Amino acid sequence: MLTPMTPQEFKFLAHAVKSCTGMTLKEDQEELLHSRLKRVLKEYQLDSVSALCGAIARSDGESLKWRLAECVAVxxxxxxxxxxxxECFEERVLPxxxxxxxxxxxxxxxxxGCSTGQEPYAIAMALAEKGDLLQGWEIEILATDFSEEALLFAQKGVYSQFQVQRGLPVTLLLKYFKRVADGWEIVPEIRERVRFRHQNLMHNSMRHGVFDVIFCRNVLIYxxxxxxxxxxxxxxxQIQPDGYLLLGATESVLGLSDRFAPLAAPCPGVFQPISAENRDRTMLPATGAGTGSQGSSSHGDGRDSPAMAAAGR
Amino acid sequence: MKHCLVVDDSPVIRKVACRILEDMKFQASEAENGQEALDQCRVSMPDAVLLDWNMPVMDGIAFLVALRREPGGDRPKVIFCTTENDVDHITRAISAGANEYIMKPFDRDIIEAKFHEVGLI
Structure with missing residues (x-):
């Protein structure tokens, strides 16, 4: 049985995880960390948390630190x-x-932050469902994660019975998966639409270029x-000026970034960039048509654009 | 409060499913085979039916076909909940008018996800 961690060991390991992935472990997550250590200890044939800390602290402990971060990642x-x-992606963003x-x-x-691939495959299925509407369009879906293990799983595209029953309508299961011995395998038509690459969000990702839509959902919460x-x-x-950032439904940029503004309801978790010029304008006193509040203005086509709202009409 | 009829020949499964549904603020009732379920539906049509496949007297698929022919029988959302987990069974269920399909074993997350999918929550 694994001995409990000392507060110093927890602090050391939490720091190691954060230095790799940015993930912050709070003190009440000691149990989570502890539960994930067994796997790392077994893989590296270490017999205690103390031995793990010692091994990470050594000059050759970098790979072990990454493996720890990978195992701790949710x-x-x-x-x-x-x-x-x-729904907002399909009804507002895409059109x-x-x-x-x-x-x-x-x-x-x-x-x-695609984890084991369910989200990029869901995007690919949503697009495939559009049929002829996207005929002749070149749509690239790049899916990245810091975890090589998660990426390997995603690329394999085989999901358990439990995984395919959470959020996936049965009609899409029948259409885009085939039954295999160890679960349900995504069909090549969908798998080939997604390109998986390693990317740590702590590091520069400019090599991937600029995107029309970025999904970064339920990642920032960690x-x-x-x-x-x-x-x-x-x-x-890395987002086009008229592009969209999609976070988790309960996530927000409020107080964290002045470069995005939310779309008006009913689109929780969906944001658009505000140009530098319009960011400056929003700093000015509200003296008329040249100013506006973020994402609260509507124009004639019934859609709300925060950039337009900030620029005034 | 929405009403869900749980149809399964296993009392344990019925008990577990009813407890989950009640936690989800549904009124849950039970039937141990398709015929008993059909009799109950003729008296009062539920909003949802959580339906096993293999049962004595009348199985799930026979119940579903009969239900859809009843007056108002097109209204309940029918979610199969069965150990049959192959493409043929799922296809047959959907063709017969099932709205969703759960492959056992199930938990609250799966029931909630499927009920959400068909607009029950």
Whole structure:
């Protein structure tokens, strides 16, 4: 049986995890950390938490530190998580971008922090369901995660009976999965639409380019405020001025970034960039048409654009 | 309060399912086979039916076909809940008018997800 951690050991290991992934472990998460250590200790044939700390502290302890971070990372995800966000993606985000990209007929979507792949595959299925509407469009779905283990799982595309029953309508299960010995395998038609790559959100991700839509859902919740700010700042540099950032339904940029503003209800968790010029304008006193509050203005087509609201009409 | 009829020949499964449904603020009632369920539906049509496949007297698929022919029988959302987990069974269920399909074993998360999917919550 694994001996309990001392407060010093918890602090040391929590710091090690944060230095790799940005994930902040609070003191009440000691049990979570403790429960995940067994696997790492077994893999590295270590017999105690103290031995693990010692091994990480050594100069060659870097890979062990990463493995620890990987095991501690929460892989909680499921197909079509937060239906309201997906509805907004299909009913607001997609139509707006299809209209705006009519000439290039190209869309780039980034699923940042994709874990075991349910979200990018859900996006691919949602797009496949559009049928002829997207005929002739080149739509790239990039899915990234810091965990190599999660990416391998995602690329394999085989999900357990439990996993395919959380959020996935049975009609889509029948259409886009085939029964295999160890679960349900996503069909090549969907798997080939998603490109999986390793990316730690703590690091520069500019090599992936700029995107029309970034899904970064239920990822920021694991970070402390300075890390959330850093990540949002990076994401703001990789999103088109008229692009969309989709966070978890209960997540917000409020108090963390002045570069995004929320779409009006009923689109919880969906944001658009505010240009530098409009950020400055929102700092001015409200003296007329040149100013406005973020995301609270509506224009004639019935859609709300925070950038337009800030710029005035 | 919405009403869900749990149809399963296992008293344990019925008890577990009813407890989950009551936690989800549903009124739950039970039937141990398709015929008993059909009799209950003729008296009072539920909002939802959580339906096992293999049962004595009348199985799940026969019940579903009969239910959909009843006056008002198109109204209840029917969610199969069965150990049958192959594509053929799922396809047959959907073709016969099932709204969703749960492969046992199940837990509250799965029931909630499926009920949400069909608009019951």
């Amino acid at each position: 892989q909680e995800t499921y197909f079509f998580r937060d239906k309201s966000v997906f 707006s971008l299809l209209e705006a990209r009519q000439t290039s007929r190209r869309l780039r979507i980034w699923c940042a 970070f402390d405020e300075p890390t959330k700010r850093q990540v949002l700042s990076r994401l703001s540099q």
